[in-house]
Amino acid sequence: MKLPPENPFSAEPDIETSHPEEFVEQLSCVTDTLPSRINVDPQSVEQGLAKLVLTLIEFIRRLLEKQAVRRMEGEDLSPEQLEDLGLALMKLEAKLQELKTQFGLEDEDLNINLGPVGRLI
Amino acid sequence: MRLYLYCLAEKLLHLEKSLTGIGGKGVESFDLEGLVVVVSQVEEEIVAATRENILAHDRVVRAAMKDSSPLPFRFGTLVTREGLVSYLAARRNSLVERLAEVRNCVEMSVKIIRTSDPQMESSNQIVPKLDSAGPGTAFLVAKRRALLCEEILSEEAGEIARHLSARVKSVIKREQVTVQPLQKLVIVAAFLIQRDKELEYKREMAAFRQERPELHFLTSGPWPPYTFANIDLEFESHFGVS
Numbered sequence: 001m002k003l004p005p006e007n008p009f010s011a012e013p014d015i016e017t018s019h020p021e022e023f024v025e026q027l028s029c030v031t032d033t034l035p036s037r038i039n040v041d042p043q044s045v046e047q048g049l050a051k052l053v054l055t056l057i058e059f060i061r062r063l064l065e066k067q068a069v070r071r072m073e074g075e076d077l078s079p080e081q082l083e084d085l086g087l088a089l090m091k092l093e094a095k096l097q098e099l100k101t102q103f104g105l106e107d108e109d110l111n112i113n114l115g116p117v118g119r120l121i
Numbered sequence: 122m123r124l125y126l127y128c129l130a131e132k133l134l135h136l137e138k139s140l141t142g143i144g145g146k147g148v149e150s151f152d153l154e155g156l157v158v159v160v161s162q163v164e165e166e167i168v169a170a171t172r173e174n175i176l177a178h179d180r181v182v183r184a185a186m187k188d189s190s191p192l193p194f195r196f197g198t199l200v201t202r203e204g205l206v207s208y209l210a211a212r213r214n215s216l217v218e219r220l221a222e223v224r225n226c227v228e229m230s231v232k233i234i235r236t237s238d239p240q241m242e243s244s245n246q247i248v249p250k251l252d253s254a255g256p257g258t259a260f261l262v263a264k265r266r267a268l269l270c271e272e273i274l275s276e277e278a279g280e281i282a283r284h285l286s287a288r289v290k291s292v293i294k295r296e297q298v299t300v301q302p303l304q305k306l307v308i309v310a311a312f313l314i315q316r317d318k319e320l321e322y323k324r325e326m327a328a329f330r331q332e333r334p335e336l337h338f339l340t341s342g343p344w345p346p347y348t349f350a351n352i353d354l355e356f357e358s359h360f361g362v363s
Contacts, residue, residue, distance in 0.1 A: 026306040069264055085261065
């Protein structure tokens with residue numbers, strides 16, 4: 001640990017880590033510090049809106065999955081009901097994946113930065 | 122002509138004449154409505170979010186930090202003089218309070234990467250694979266395992282955050298700790314500390330690092346209190362990404 005200073009009130013920051021590459025990699029992923037906006041360019045407006053809508057669908061889909069898992073844990077579904085519920089959610093996930101591919105979106109695109117509250121998903 | 126805003130301060134600053142800001146423009150500070158603003162006069166309506174401009178913004182705020190504890194504006198804040206006067210007149214009391222809150226303080230930053238990933242093993246033990254189940258049930262079992270992983274990760278991340286906060290509690294004034302349980306970069310924390318507590322804070326952080334050898338740290342500071350300023354709400358940032 002490097003303890004600086006003859007001049008402890010310096011305005012120059014110390015930056016210290018033993019793993020710089022690892023942090024550069026992680027921090028370079030943080031691209032959403034700039035406010036994201038829907039681009040009104042006619043070619044990309046469709047993708048911007050799709051990103052917003054699919055994010056909300058993904059959020060709801062995850063809630064449904066959690067609810068299904070809770071019901072499975074509660075053992076209040078018959079094996080047939082469990083299988084049907086699982087199949088339905090599996091199809092929903094596959095459909096969402098298909099839509100993401102169609103609009104050229106990756107998993108990490110489906111999120112909304114809510115500022116101090118954090119990220120939606 | 123618009124004003125590019127860098128920061129607010131409580132007293133007039135002695136900025137070096139050679140100091141340059143956004144786009145190489147000169148920097149001036151003056152008293153307005155009883156508060157000191159640090160600005161550049163610019164013609165542009167949008168400031169490009171380039172490396173040079175972002176570093177220029179930080180350079181000016183840090184220069185102001187040499188003899189004050191400024192409240193930095195968000196990068197890209199452009200306003201007319203009339204708009205600024207009206208903003209300061211309306212918000213003067215809360216800005217004075219916030220300046221008092223950061224007086225003689227600096228921000229210290231901590232980022233933590235989690236290196237171990239033991240949760241998958243334990244979740245597999247709790248939720249065994251069901252070879253005889255149909256695809257729908259197997260899907261739900263896999264989801265249950267994934268959710269269990271998330272819960273374990275959240276608990277681990279929360280424990281790291283609590284440990285960090287407890288360690289520095291005695292030397293900080295305020296904190297903002299963001300926990301990201303599902304990411305490798307698990308903790309992003311900012312601490313507001315009195316300038317004269319900097320060495321003490323660094324000793325506490327050194328002790329914390331020793332207590333948690335399994336974690337990777339990036340510590341930095343002192344910074345202007347960007348995280349605790351929060352004075353950009355009334356202004357939109359006007360910047361473009363080139």
